[in-house]
Each structure stands twice: as structure tokens, then as C-alpha cells.
Amino acid sequence: MDANDELEQFTDTVGPVTSEMVACGIVVSCWREAIEPLHRLLTDPEMAYINISTTVAVAQFCTPTSVDWPGVRSVLLDSDRVILPGRTPREIAHDEWDELCEAVSERLDAEQPSAVAHAGWALIVCADWWGMPGYPNQVAGLLKTGRVTRSQRTAKELREALLSDPLSVPLEVWDQIVGGNGLGWLDRE
DSSP: OOHHHHHHHHHHHTOOOOHHHHHHHHIIIIIIHHHGGGGGGSOHHHHHHHHHHHHHHHHTTBOSSOBOHHHHHHHHTOTTOOOBTTBOHHHHHGGGHHHHHHHHHHHHHSOOOOHHHHHHHHHHHOTTSTTSTTHHHHHHHHHHHTOOOSOSSOHHHHHHHHHHOGGGSOHHHHHHHHSTTSTTTGGGO
16 A cells, blocks of 8 residues: 555544644654653653654654655754753753664664554554644643633633644743643543
């Protein structure tokens, strides 16, 4: 089955595939699992921001039917890419940068499934991440609670920023968005 047939079958069954969905699957498989040991150095909001910034960077190398793996590799192994405001992976990982690169490289060197398979994997493991179909509902539910009070934007402006330009939202606001009873916790109430 070629990529277009695979995409058509997936779309008929699950719905449309976007570049962001493909990127989410790649990021969760190749980046997030590799950086998880460094989570002890980061807060949950920082990890969410890092995952979003990485997904945004990877998405430019994805389409619903293909992945530019050299481009993805260049993003994920770029020690100078800003992944948190003013911070790079090398600055965050310090002495563990080489181990992080090795872990990411191993995941990238493994046989990679198709773009559609990455989108499908993302639907299974991170359906509510930024760029995924469940994310807008998570944002709407969170804003409806009124828990996000640190933003200088109206709820409508914040919703638009979270959906279309999430990296423009300051990290201190992400602390409320992802922190206790924020995104990801709404389903548990």
C-alpha cells in the first residue's frame, strides 16, 4: 500500500491527518521518551512547553504522507535550538547532553513507520497534545473553568494563542495551564 492509499484509508476510518499529528507521533517516539530522564530538572509546564516547541519545529518537516527524516534529525539533535524561553537542550541537559543525543539518535535510527502510522500512534498516546484533535477541547474546557488568571489576554485571545501560537504564551501562564487541575487533569474531575 502506498502512502496516499494509507492516508485515504486512515482518513476514512479516523479522520484527517495533519502535519502536526505526524510531528506529535515523532516527537513522542523520538524526543519525549529520550528527554524523560531529564524531567527531574524540569517542571511539568516546562516539559509541556518543550514538547510543543519541539513539535512545532518538527512539523515543518512533515506532511500527512511523508517525513523529511534528515530535517527531523537536524531539529532533534540541534543543541542550540531554543526549547524553553532563553534555554537550549544543551543548557538544560548539561553533562547529560551526549546521552540525550545518543538516545534520540537511536530512536531516529530505528526503522521508522510511515507518516500516517506516526499520526495514528499520536492519537493513541497523546491525543490531547498541541496539534492533536483533542487539544482544542482541552483548551476550551480549561478556559471555561476560569483557573488561568495570570494571562494578560482575554479568554478568547488566550484560546487563539494556545491553538495557533502556543509559544507566544508566557511560561508563567503555562504554569497555570498545565499545573494542578490544568490541561490533562480535566478528564479526572
